[in-house]
Amino acid sequence: MRVEEANRIWASIERRAEKAEGAGALANLVELDDVNPIFDPASMVVFGRRGAGKTHTLLHLRRKVEDLEDVGVYVDMRKISSNAGIYDDDEIAFGTRATNMLVDVIGEVHEELYRLAVLGESELLSANLHRFGPALDKLAEAVTKVRVVGETTLQIETRSRTRDESSSGAEIEAGKTLGARAHSSRKSGRDAEFGTTETRSGRPKIYVHLGELDAALSAIVQALDGHKLWLLIDEWSAGVPYELQPVLADMLRRTFVSTPGIIVKIAAIEHRAKFITSADNVEYVGLELGSDTAETLSLDSRLVIGTNPRPAQTFIRHLLAEHFRSAAGQLAVEDVADPVALSFHANAFPLLVLASEGNPRDAINLVSKAARKARAEKVSADDVLSTAEDYFWNTKYKNVEGDRPLERMFEEFVNTSLERGLRTILFERSDKRRPLVDKLNDRRLIHLLRSGLRARNGGSLYDLYAVDFGSYAERIRLGQMRWENDGFANPMRFHLGDDTESWRQAVIRRRSS
Structure with missing residues (x-):
């Protein structure tokens, strides 16, 4: 493969994991030595800034879960929260907003499980459809109840009806003697009917009975025949309003997290996430990290370029190579053993790793821009420096400019x-x-x-x-x-x-x- 062709591939690599997943071409995950705890069967929160690889990691976790014949459900909270802004509507009661969000999360889980079972994408669920179907029905019933909240008026109505009946006639009898007979009758009465009418005024409100929901989730786990259900929640910070986060976390703790056989992984941005808050009548509301869940995992701290930059260089090199191969496979071009060596001068790549600060998305953006700048030549140190300067001021800094x-x-x-x-x-x-x-x-x-x-x-x-x-x-x-x-x-x-x-x-x- 020529350098010019390789640079065109670098320029086309996917920058968002979910876009690549949608195209069926998610690059292989390059695992850090100490990120393996995310694959453990324990509920936990994964922190990381934008571009740290949270989505990429969760999507690969789903693949690993499927390889183990467990069931993985991936939920993007941004798509749920785009529902007409109902979660940010201050005119809706706070508890109702949080409940609506829980219902929508469960709706996403139900829809995904239904798809896996009915469309045959999960052999486990399809084989147990006779048991799994009723469990899914229970889950749907648990979150589709509506009650009207407001004043109730009871009216008692009395209705009466008059009844009047009469009859008269004459009969002539012919026989040995001629005779005649007349008769008449009259009946009257009054019937009364009583009825009640209940009038409700207010607004419909969805409510969730946690006991019924817990029973429905337990039924789903039982139908899995010893396998586990993994709930992978992405974009927590972007999709869940900050003030609702502890309440939704508390609902998840009381339902999914507390159900044996269900494992919950939540990806969030640390400084934009709030999982616990104090309350007057209970010890706390939310998820107590490290107690209700396993220890948290910070992708950012694992990606920091420390005293020895070689681990970061090795990680970024493998990461970029996997994305290159994924893009090359879509274009049906020949494979390259070491695409980084093909496209970079020896002193340029370590500089690009420093410029990325260990952040995978920034590394992908930088290599794409540097390859476009180099065109038919290998990427030089000068290309990396000018690209890093342009990327910082024209992309990153624009996010704070004017503030x-x-x-x-x-x-x-x-x-x-x-x-x-x-x-x-x-x-x-x-x-x-x-x-x-x-x-x-x-x-x-x-x-x-x-x-x-x-x-x-x-x-x-x-x-x-x-x-x-x-x-x-x-x-x-x-x-x-x-x-x-x-x-x-x-x-x-x-x-x-x-x-x-x-x-x-x-x-x-x-x-x-």
Whole structure:
């Protein structure tokens, strides 16, 4: 395969896992060494920023589940929440909004299980349809009950009817003697009828009886003959309104999570997810992570480029190669043993990994743009740097442009970094501007490297961040800044030792107002 042809394939690789799945060409999952817990049969929450690979991982988990002859149901909460905005309607009672969302989740589960069973896509469900069908009916019945909420008026009505009957006549009898006989009669009476009419005024409200729902889910598990049902919930942060998240989590805890034989995996963005809240009449509302579920898994922390960049380089290399092969297979072109070596100069690919900050989606976007820039030539270090600079300012930064508080916060990070000559920044966890920092991290302008750092002599807790590579790329390309392995590229070496005051220079200072 020629370099030009390979670069055209790089430019066409899928950027969203669900789009590739829809085309039947989901690239093989490249597993990190310590991401394997997601495949364990225990309910858990998986955290990760946009592009960290949450959707890709859940879709591959579904494949593995099917290989084990278990049943996997994937639910995208964004598609559920697009239902006319009913979950954000403040005119609808809070509890009703949360219940509606639970009902819609169960509806998605019911629809998917019905499809697998009736269309024959699951041999297990099709073979047990005589048992599974009634269980599905129970599930549907448990969430389709409606009651009217409002005033009820009882009216008693009395209706009467008069009855009047009369008869008269004459008879002539001929015989030995002639005779005549006359007769008449009259009957009258009154009948009364009583009836009641019940009038209801209000609005229809769906309600879920958790006992009936629990029984329906247990019936479904029993029909699986020892196999498990995996509920894979994606886009929790994007699809579930923030204030409803603890309530929906609580409903899931009382139903799916508490049912033996059902495993729930939820993918969410950490700073935009709320799984638990306090309540007056109960201990808590929601899911207690690590108690109601197994330990959480953070894809971001696994993807951080640490002191040794080789693990990240190996992961990104395999990831890109799998996406390349998937795209090449759709185009029916020849396979390539090492597509990265075919398209990249030796010094260019390690630079691309640094520019991606270990984020899979950013790596895919960067390689696609760099390949288009290189055209018929191998991708060079200069191509990577100019691509990283363009991608940062024209794509990532556009997500905060015009939001002055976010722009000012990012400027503080950049200025502090340039003053130190190191891109590592410490931010105090109790600083009231932390929501702004969380947004910058979610949008990948800065990157959380470590949480909960504290100097040896005590004091405040800090989080360690790095400013995105792309914001420096142009300076590096022009020779105004040199990238060295001195803590600038490998910030995991950062320590808050008592014997040096240099760490204090990395702190974003609190504002007095």
